[in-house]
Amino acid sequence: MAETKGRFGVHGGQYIPETLMNAVIELEKAYDHYKNDPEFNRELSELFNEYANRPSRLYYAEKLTKALGGAKIYLKREDLNHTGSHKINNVLGQALLAKKMGKTRLIAETGAGQHGVATATAAALMNMECVVFMGEEDTKRQALNVYRMKLLGADVIPVTSGTATLKDAVSEAMREWTSRIDDTHYCLGSVMGPHPFPTIVRYFQAVISREIKEQILEKENRLPDAVIACVGGGSNAIGSFYHFIEDKEVRLIGCEAAGRGIDTFETAATINTGRLGIFHGMKSYFCQDKYGQIAPVYSISAGLDYPGIGPEHANLHDMGRAEYVPVTDEEAVNAFEFLSRTEGIIPAIESAHAVAHAMKIAPTMDKDKIIVITISGRGDKDCAAIARYRGEDIYE
């Protein structure tokens, strides 16, 4: 009568403390109800369009296309959303849902700070309290985003446990949720964690592929040959892939953060170096040692610096429906600079991982082929860190 839910193949499930079970069951009920509620959907569309600046543009990157000399490249401009990334899609959806559930307080984890900023923004807009957990290491890498969150009225709590990065921020947010459930919604930032989060977050992010499909049909009268997105937990990637999963002729490519390389220990490429495990509420692939201890992962990108991947991606990998490729720090930084110079678009270092892979494959494809790259966020937040990577002594 009570059986495992939210499975994607063998992945997913709800591996969480009993204390949280009724909270996720309540959340699932609310989601099942409101996703079909016309009034909820009207309010959400209005927030998306009027507040977050949707639909985001599908931009033909002519100069990039010519520079690479192969497939025609389009950029899905999630970086132009309010708050500067795709994270706002999920956050507006979850905050609205939480509000309908009578919650008055949002808690969230953040890596690069984009999800934290988006959550703080939605909380300000909807008059809710907000607490963001951020690894102490990341509060240093992304000091400006910490200030943004505080400016928006959120409390930012630096997490010092473990590796003091994204995974520890998730753990700490989960701990906080077990201690305060009644008035609090955990606004999880990616397609991960226990059911129903992977499904809910995908539902709100799927707007990306819904728009890409409409826009590319309008511009090219056909589907793209490949859709490329970066993958940490995988929310912009699943959002970009979702409405193409049934279109088998469209290659779906997720770009993982390889850090200093998948043959080193300083990597966060989960599919390429991890194995099946159970962590943070889900069964999926994780970077871990022989005894199941979660590995300290590394990437130049705070947003991809996570040792796991969402269960739906793990299943798309198992089925061979999507490919997951590693991209190193060096390749991502090159792409960050290359896109800035060729198109005048500074991508988030996360999104630069997707650009880097497109730079590898576009030249090998015919000129009548089409690639869509999701630019999940803008790169202003990364400029100081990239400058330091290149040896310039710049601090925010």
Next chain:
Amino acid sequence: MSKIKSAFTNGKAFIPFITCGDPDLETTGRIVRAAVENGADIIELGIPFSDPTAEGPVIQGANVRALAGGVTTDKIFDFVRSLRKDVKIPLVFMTYSNVVFSYGAKEFISTCKEIGIDGIILPDLPFEEKDEFQPICREYGVDLISLIAPTSQKRIAMIAKEAEGFLYIVSSLGVTGTRSEITTDLSSIVKVVRENTDIPCAIGFGISTPEQAENMSKLSDGVIVGSAIIKLVEKYGKKFCRGCW
């Protein structure tokens, strides 16, 4: 009657929790034996995990120290083998699902049986997911211990009906750690448990003083004490001795 259940037949059970390998296994061995001499009825042995999401800062610290000291699941299995030469009371493992899953559930659980572990507590394995390990636990006669939380409400009956060994009642919201007071209406929870099962129930999370332990034992069949002991281990380290209790 399972060995765990019979441990509750001599009055209220005292169940200390000790993280294996904090700061090393030799010290853990001394603490376990001291606990037995001090009247422990069951001992909960923690296998450390890198990211213990149900633990407060005190037990998180024990996990960090133990892993930094190089303890592994295999070393803990060997440690239990040596403990079993003289420690006769029931022993249960407390760890996280990935530690069992990653080792290979069948290999982990059959080894538990072989070395004399009587039960397993996994705080990140709720009722809905227990089929992950329950069939194998049954096959080898190792009790998979269920937890009930202050938020369980209508789930209590469902969980209690299928519970094995003993029921672990989580006293308060939040993570492990000492608390100045416990405000949950535990007697109502225990009442529903009693209506649905005859297995014993023990209360844990936040019990830090003899007075709290006494009060909690009046409500249930036993008490679990974790963070309060780990604090002593943290304080005395390798110098931990019987008199430290």
